[in-house]
Amino acid sequence: MVKSVTAFAPATVANVSCGFDILGFAIDELGDKVTVSLTDTPGLKMVRIEGDGGRLPYEVDKNTCSVAIQAMLDKLFFDKGMEISLYKGLPLGSGMGSSAASAAAALVAANALLGNPFEKKDLIPFAIESERIACGAAHADNVAPSLLGGFVLIRDYTPLDVVKLPVPKGLFCTLLHPHLELNTADSRSVLRKQISLKDATIQSGNIAGLIAGLFQGDLALISRSLKDVIAEPSRALLIPGFYELREAIKAAGALGSGISGSGPTVFILSPGKEIAQKVGQISKQVFEKIGLGVDVYISEVNDKGAYVVE
Numbered sequence: 001m002v003k004s005v006t007a008f009a010p011a012t013v014a015n016v017s018c019g020f021d022i023l024g025f026a027i028d029e030l031g032d033k034v035t036v037s038l039t040d041t042p043g044l045k046m047v048r049i050e051g052d053g054g055r056l057p058y059e060v061d062k063n064t065c066s067v068a069i070q071a072m073l074d075k076l077f078f079d080k081g082m083e084i085s086l087y088k089g090l091p092l093g094s095g096m097g098s099s100a101a102s103a104a105a106a107l108v109a110a111n112a113l114l115g116n117p118f119e120k121k122d123l124i125p126f127a128i129e130s131e132r133i134a135c136g137a138a139h140a141d142n143v144a145p146s147l148l149g150g151f152v153l154i155r156d157y158t159p160l161d162v163v164k165l166p167v168p169k170g171l172f173c174t175l176l177h178p179h180l181e182l183n184t185a186d187s188r189s190v191l192r193k194q195i196s197l198k199d200a201t202i203q204s205g206n207i208a209g210l211i212a213g214l215f216q217g218d219l220a221l222i223s224r225s226l227k228d229v230i231a232e233p234s235r236a237l238l239i240p241g242f243y244e245l246r247e248a249i250k251a252a253g254a255l256g257s258g259i260s261g262s263g264p265t266v267f268i269l270s271p272g273k274e275i276a277q278k279v280g281q282i283s284k285q286v287f288e289k290i291g292l293g294v295d296v297y298i299s300e301v302n303d304k305g306a307y308v309v310e
């Protein structure tokens with residue numbers, strides 16, 4: 001019997017502008033790795049955390065890896081133990097679904113260790129529990145795409161209704177991660193609690209348009225729909241250079257830009273790698289001009305999601 005499994009789970013862009021808490025997609029290469037080992041001593045233990053600068057909790061009721069696995073084991077009435085090692089590839093509070101990637105990798109590793117009693121889709125509720133711990137909100141728009149890959153819609157939470165959407169060919173994402181940290185809990189606290197009928201109508205039109213654009217592979221429709229009148233107006237104020245960046249890339253041929261998750265990372269969608277690289281260069285200069293260091297990542301949409309590596 002296999003005693004130890006390692007899994008990788010990718011970074012994700014949640015919301016995708018108009019899909020607050022209901023839409024996200026996965027990124028290539030960037031992500032977290034988790035190794036889970038079976039032990040005879042009952043209970044979970046976080047035995048190792050690397051790449052976090054010593055900032056993440058070892059307490060099993062605080063780390064998203066162990067919280068997610070515990071939720072899964074509760075369902076199975078499992079009486080053995082597991083040791084968990086986390087290798088963080090993602091920066092904390094980045095808006096790239098860092099807490100979610102840890103949970104997704106942990107679940108895929110633990111599930112494989114037990115002989116895959118759950119389909120990947122069935123792991124989402126366990127991962128959602130870990131998001132409640134990380135940011136106080138049980139949102140699924142990072143954990144679902146990190147587990148399943150591609151664009152994922154969360155049509156409803158009660159009961160959970162998750163739909164994987166098509167990924168148009170040639171779609172590239174540029175991620176700009178300015179060297180700032182924003183806690184998801186903090187950037188949720190700045191959101192308005194009420195929205196007007198007018199804004200609800202605009203947002204519904206855009207999310208419907210974005211999903212239709214994904215199904216039809218219609219990049220012009222995707223471009224027209226990448227607008228957010230709900231979260232972005234409040235959150236953009238927390239990201240220096242956000243509107244300057246949007247202005248600077250206007251003529252470069254990108255489809256649109258927005259805040260990745262709750263920020264500070266900004267995502268830009270482009271029709272092809274060349275434009276994705278060009279807007280990356282332009283945006284980098286915008287951030288550097290205002291004295292902010294920035295990491296630039298270019299990626300296709302990752303359609304695979306979390307997977308076992310060894």
Ligand SMILES: Nc1ncnc2c1ncn2[C@@H]1O[C@H](COP(=O)(O)OP(=O)(O)O)[C@@H](O)[C@H]1O
Nearest residue numbers: 063064092093094095097098099102134183184
């Ligand atoms: N394994 C983990 N990886 C990342 N963050 C974790 C993890 N476990 C717990 N957390 C907590 O979650 C918070 C980071 O999550 P969040 O601000 O939502 O970042 P992100 O936007 O990158 O997902 C921090 O308070 C951190 O302590």
Ligand SMILES: N[C@@H](CCOP(=O)(O)O)C(=O)O
Nearest residue numbers: 014021095096097184261262
């Ligand atoms: N829908 C959530 C997404 C948070 O993503 P994160 O990557 O910043 O954790 C929100 O907008 O709060």
